[in-house]
Amino acid sequence: MQYTQLGKTDLNVSRICFGCWQLSPRFWGEIDLREWTAALRASEEVGVNFIDTADAYGDGFAETSLGDFFAAEGCRDRFVLATKFYWSFETGKRYPDTSYDYILRECEASLKRLKTDVIDLYQIHAWDPLTRPDEVAAALNRLKKEGKVRWFGVSNLNVEQMRAYQRHFDVACLQPLYNMLDRKVEAEELPFCQSERIGVITYSTLCRGLLSGKYSKDQTFNDARGNNPRFQGERFARILDRLEQTKPIAEKYGLTTPQLAVRWALTNPAVTSAIVGVKKPEHITTIAPAADGVLSIADWHALAEMVHDG
Ligand SMILES: NC(=O)c1ccc[n+]([C@@H]2O[C@H](COP(=O)([O-])OP(=O)(O)OC[C@H]3O[C@@H](n4cnc5c(N)ncnc54)[C@H](OP(=O)(O)O)[C@@H]3O)[C@@H](O)[C@H]2O)c1
Structure with a gap:
């Protein structure tokens, strides 16, 4: 596993980050908590030291489960821990809240759920107007x-919004949507982060599993992906066909299709770490080799041309 400094911070993070949104039953359905805990243990074995979660994942469930793991294993200090705030779920109704009192209250709640004294990277989940x-x-x-809290990060923000916060506090990291099908941030946000030495941790690097290439064309999804047009019909089949074409490049590097997708994101020099959503040990152990190198410039462009959603 390769490690790197997160932006200007003193945090040394693995280039693969363990994503915890999969502990949101509303989106992903119920998952096996024992398997998930085993995946956290396995992540250490393959050198992953970086975990991304949010207060709102499962309305506290992801943070609580992570806190239980830290307490049971006594391993909190072996991980760089990133969490987020923004979605208030205190009243049962969800709405953005980044007001002074809410942030202080919610941070205490996260610390309690996570059974820790300090959050390494505290991220604003999205822009609050x-x-x-x-x-x-x-x-x-x-x-x-x-x-x-050690450092602050933001997620889903454009350059102007990052600048608005930078005038008042140090923005250490951006967490954007970035993968072979979703490349919008290449135009402005990633160059801005590079020039400002803001770390970048990509989410949906596997496009919610789609870029793993593991599904058959008649696969149906019982979770919220079932309502996503990318996971349906001809559009879904077209993307799977395009992924099939990437196999010779994957083989050249000795990579699987999901590893290739993650390595593609990590090849962009603006990207610090790629977050991968994990449900079971194989998800994290088999993706780890993606971080062992980069693609050639020619192959990076060839893949981007092959795999698109047009
Ligand atoms: N800041 C934000 O707004 C935001 C938004 C979304 C996500 N995130 C963060 O980013 C993380 C990842 O993004 P994501 O949840 O959209 O998902 P993702 O990482 O793009 O995809 C996750 C899915 O990919 C499949 N998968 C994972 N590892 C695999 C492997 N080694 N081989 C084959 N398939 C594999 C699994 O699909 P199956 O379930 O079908 O097996 C898994 O559920 C989240 O957990 C969260 O921490 C942040």
């Missing part, structure tokens, strides 16, 4: 001063 950046900063700076 209702709270002024200086108000967000006042809460974040207080958390930093109290030693509850």
Whole structure:
């Protein structure tokens, strides 16, 4: 496993990050918690030291399960822990909240669920148009001063929105959607992060599993992917056909199709780590070799041309 510095921070992270959204039954259905815990254990064996979660994944369920794992194994200090806030689920109804009081309250709740004293990377899940950046900063700076949070990150933000926060606090990391089918951030956000030395951790690097190429054309999905047009009919079949064409390139590098998709994202020099959504040990153990190198410039472009959603 390769490790790298996350932006300007002092965090040394594995180039693969363990994603915890899969512990959201509303989206992913019920998953086996014993398998998931075994996957966390397996992640250490393959050198993954970086975990991404959010308070809202399963309305606290993902953080609580992670906290139980840390407590049972006594291993919190062996991981770089990233979580997020933004979606208030306190009242049962979901809405964005990044107000001063909410951030302080929610951070305490996350620390309690995660059974830890400190969050390494505390990320704003998305842009909140209702709270002024200086108000967000006042809460974040207080958390930093109290030693509850080490660094701050953002997710799903454009350059202007990052700049608006940068005027008030240090933005250490961006978490954008990025994979072979979703390349919008290449135009502005990734170059901006590179020039500002902001770390980048990509989400949906496997496009929710689609880029693993493992599904048959008649596969149906019992989870929320079933409602996603990319996972249906001709569009789904077209993407699978295009993935099939990538096999000679994968073979050249000794990679599987999912490893190739992750290596493709990691080949972009703006990208620090690729987050992969994990349900079971094989997900994390078989993806780890993706981080052992990069693709040639020619192959990176050839893949981008082959695999698209047009
Ligand atoms: N900031 C945000 O707004 C945001 C949004 C989305 C996700 N995220 C973060 O990013 C993480 C990953 O993104 P994602 O959840 O969209 O999913 P993803 O990583 O693109 O895909 C996850 C799915 O890929 C399949 N998979 C995983 N490892 C595999 C392997 N080694 N071989 C073959 N298939 C494999 C599994 O599908 P099956 O279930 O079909 O086996 C898994 O459920 C999340 O867990 C979360 O931490 C953040």
